[in-house]
Amino acid sequence: MAAAPPPLERAFGITNIKTRVPFLLDADEADYDAWRELFLTHWQSFDVSGHLDGTLLPANDDDAAWKKRDGLVKLWIYGTLAKDLFKSTVKTGGTSREVWLRLENFFHDNKEARAVQLDHKLRTQEIGDLSIHAYCQELKSIADLMANVDAPVSERTLVTYLPNGLNEKYDNIINVIKHRQPFPTLEQARSMLILEEERLGKPKKVPSHKDESSSSPKGYPMWPQQQFNPWKQMPLSPHPQPGLLGSRPQQQMLVQGTHNNNSNQPQPTMDFASAFNTMTLIDPTDSQWYMDSGATAHLSNTAGSSNTEDSSPQ
Incomplete structure (x- = not known):
């Protein structure tokens, strides 16, 4: 060999x-x-x-x-x-x-001038589009160059300069670094910032919106929802006749408004008839009022006595 x-x-x-x-x-x-x-x-x-x-x-x-x-x-x-x-x-x-x-x-040559230039760069270095790892490496490189021109930077000073160029989104972790005891080294501060960078980079969870139809039992369709409109006007009798006590208040106002002004004006609506039309057993278009002369003196919209046992006139 x-x-x-x-x-x-x-x-x-x-x-x-x-x-x-x-x-x-x-x-x-x-x-x-x-x-x-x-x-x-x-x-x-x-x-x-x-x-x-x-x-x-x-x-x-x-x-x-x-x-x-x-x-x-x-x-x-x-x-x-x-x-x-x-x-x-x-x-x-x-x-x-x-x-x-x-x-x-x-x-x-010109070590002093170069040291001043590098110190200014170290103080004003910003992260920009760099990652935390690249930003910390850039600061360390500047500190190494300063050591080569007989202007060394202590590690504590380097960690103190570290937050100067970070974005506002790192404010929380910066406060932790500044107040940590004992004061962290450059490696510890970089690790804390990298973890914060990873946390901020995670996508935020968006709450899911369940479909309304999912609340109905399986196999049973939901009835279509109908929106109640209390201002919907019920049709009035084309020729309202006055009752024993006269016309209804709504009709009286309508008649007076028609005589006083022939122009179109807002018409009073029959709110209760529209709201409870499915519960009414009488014709909602009946515009008459009737006197109930039973034991309880009140108005009723049905003709005759309210006492069903006594058929004698009241």
């Missing part, structure tokens, strides 16, 4: 550095620290990090093997730079360490 090649020789087997560092370093994205961490891990695994920190020097000016490896490291760096950043850092000749230091100075 053949022995494994030395690490320095294995480095030349990397034909596409983007499979190890899966994004381009851009001056506007502020992802230098993530790019740097990936590169250092990759170089250490192939024992070529000495080309960057200056510990691996050429044996002499004609050390071809060292120049070959150093050129490979330079290709790795240039292959992961965005076009604009590549133009700002490339120079003819030079070593991989010189390129590395130019990039480091480019991103670490």
Whole structure:
């Protein structure tokens, strides 16, 4: 079985550095620290990090093997730079360490101004359309960038900034986070917010409306409901005749109104006749009034005596 090649020789087997560092370093994205961490891990695994920190020097000016490896490291760096950043850092000749230091100075210049800018972004970051997980990750990324420019943010301060960019629908859980003892960590606050996000995302239950026909016994149809209209006018006699006491009050008002004004006016209705027409045994169109001279003096709309036992005239 053949022995494994030395690490320095294995480095030349990397034909596409983007499979190890899966994004381009851009001056506007502020992802230098993530790019740097990936590169250092990759170089250490192939024992070529000495080309960057200056510990691996050429044996002499004609050390071809060292120049070959150093050129490979330079290709790795240039292959992961965005076009604009590549133009700002490339120079003819030079070593991989010189390129590395130019990039480091480019991103670490004006640390104070950058720290102020990042602190403002951390305070004013809003959730927008992001999920709770993505929003918390964005705040943590900003805090990591501030640590890289010597302006670290404590976890308690980060949790304090967390509610600033949330929507009003999270007000209840925000109050719980602020008053919880002991004060929650970032992971605990994020878990509480994620649970609240899931609760708010559930569809609300809509009360079901039962059909009216479902209340009727099975197999028995419901009678159609009829709405009683008390203002429905019953037909009056075309030629009302006055009784013993005269015309009914409604008819009297109708006659007077007809004599005084021939115009159409609201007609009084016979409310009780309309309401109880199914319970009446007499003709509802009979407009006469009759005197009941029985023992109880009251008016009745039936002719004759109210005493059925005595047939003598009263």
